[in-house]
Amino acid sequence: MDVAASYDRLSDGPARYRANGLGGRVVVLPATCRRGTHQLPAAGFRALASDGAIVVDCFACGAGEPVNQWRLSMSGAIAERAEFDDQPYANRPARPVKQ
Numbered sequence: 001m002d003v004a005a006s007y008d009r010l011s012d013g014p015a016r017y018r019a020n021g022l023g024g025r026v027v028v029l030p031a032t033c034r035r036g037t038h039q040l041p042a043a044g045f046r047a048l049a050s051d052g053a054i055v056v057d058c059f060a061c062g063a064g065e066p067v068n069q070w071r072l073s074m075s076g077a078i079a080e081r082a083e084f085d086d087q088p089y090a091n092r093p094a095r096p097v098k099q
């Protein structure tokens, strides 16, 4: 399997950023896992930034499976903090689930 190609196919588009009151950069991560079944702060998660993307795993779904991951492309300066908000990601289509 071509891992790079499958990651491209599973991309969830750009990560959203906002500025906090002190002018710092905050990256906004989805609060709900990619499968839509868990709240990440409660279920446990891992957010890993590498190769220009932030990959967010849900421990309840199973970390390390691309189908369970949010994969958001990064842009600009590195964010100092992260916050959770589902709203910017509300319109992302659901993952195709193999039957």
Ligand SMILES: [Zn+2]
Pocket (backbone or CB within 6 Å): 033, 034, 035, 036, 037, 038, 043, 058, 059, 060, 061, 062
């Ligand atoms: Zn989950």
